[in-house]
Amino acid sequence: MITQHLSDDFLIEYANGALAAPESLVVGNHIALCAECRARVETFEDVSAVLLEDGNTEAISADALDAVLSRIESPADIESPADEADAEPRIQFDQATLELIPPPLRSYLGDSLSALNWKRTGRGLEEVSLLREDDVRISLLRIRVGQKVPSHTHGGEEFTLVLSGGYSDGDTHYGKGDVSVADGEMDHAPVADDDGPCLCLTVRRGSTRLTGPIGRFLNPMVRG
């Protein structure tokens, strides 16, 4: 039962294609897990489609139809990321990975979960960096059973999507499919459930700052 959803703001920008790629990855994977938000996105797409139907027309080039008709006959014509994404993944993931990693996330993984380059980033905390670009970090996070993550704040927003297991943060529990959006102000200290490890997708903007008494000493390390 998913209780922590994404707000319509994200879903609308995802549906109209305006949302930045890292945030879109969070939305895409959440809606793979969450039928309710998926239905919302589909409704938003329907709104755009109705406006498209009723919308203006723009003169198209005179030979546009002929150009398209000739292209549909040459099969190897478009080499597009869209086609690649639809094609069978080149990597043969193991069954555990296929069951835990939503399809929109798979192209970010170079290998099955067990074969990834997990790095210990804290006590009971392992991380695989999937992408690091400008001020964005996309990672998989594995938190040991019952482990408390040091309290921290963020320079920007942090999205956490639970892929398996769960954790609590204050009074809120996050289970599979739940997503949390922490802004730069929020100081939080998640604790993993004690019935199994917790696997999360995290997308962070800006740097993370540890705020606990010991954590402050560790800041230079987590930012590296």
Added chain:
Amino acid sequence: MDSVQCGIAATAQGGQVSVNAMSGVMINDAKVVIADIAASNGVIHVIEKVILPPRNNDQTSIKPDPLRRGRFFEIQSGGPHVFNIAAHTLRPKDTSRNNCFMQTLIDSTAIKTPAFAAVPVMGVRLAESKGFYPNMKSKPGVKSGRKAPGKTADMKHMADCIRAIAARKDRQAFEELFRFYAPRLKAVLMKGGAGAQEAEEVMQEAMVLVWRKAEQFDSSKASASTWIYTIARNRRIDLLRREKRPALDPDDPFFQNISANPDGEQVYTENQRAGIIREYIRTLPPEQLLLVQKAFYEEMTHQAIAAELDMPLGTVKSRLRIAMRRLREQLSGAEL
């Protein structure tokens, strides 16, 4: 809240207009299509045609329909209002805080149930209201050079065309889709910021993908327009930033323990769902319609909308949220 009832409102020329709110709000024989636009010096209601003042105070043409029970037209604090009528502008003599005048726009879209009692908005000027609805410019008879055939598509037929491509590579069906969607896709791509050439290219590639992916089309999941829109959107995103949005395959092992559909969702035919959405959009109060237009047609971020309209980001978000929550209510609660 304004209260609108039926009756006769006097105009300053000495004429009268009938006001009827039995089925939508009518001023004489003109439907009110957008109500309660707050202008700098009053409130504007957009009606669907020009009301001309009667010649020689001829009042016979504007008597209210006796078959319809009527009461007088009341606004806010109540009391009958007297309007000036000058060409297509109606203006009340009363210039107190209930100041209200009516302005017609020639080209607007008929709306069956206008939200006449909408909460008045501040800061929306008539000039902007022209852009509220994307097809205003392309109404017949008004300055428009480019009008594609058919105002609203028959979604069942469009879906049949896609299925015909999937089943037997039907070129004629494809040409039909192309004629309807290609000029519209190009327009929406350009509205979203693409140059003419870029928009043409993305449109053409999207249409090629429509042909190639026709077998993946499932009308129980998306209408023809929604399916084609998402193909074009994904193509645009691909070219822009190589972000991948794979179609979700329900047979994927990932979905074995995940529900495919939310509980209690209404099932509509292809045309019903689009019809409800279209009707809902047309009855939106103007301030929400403008935002829906920016977000869903011009494909702007909330941040960009806030900047363009000089509006707090929180207001943009909350208005869109409210508009979409009501749409979901319509879709889940509509009686069929």
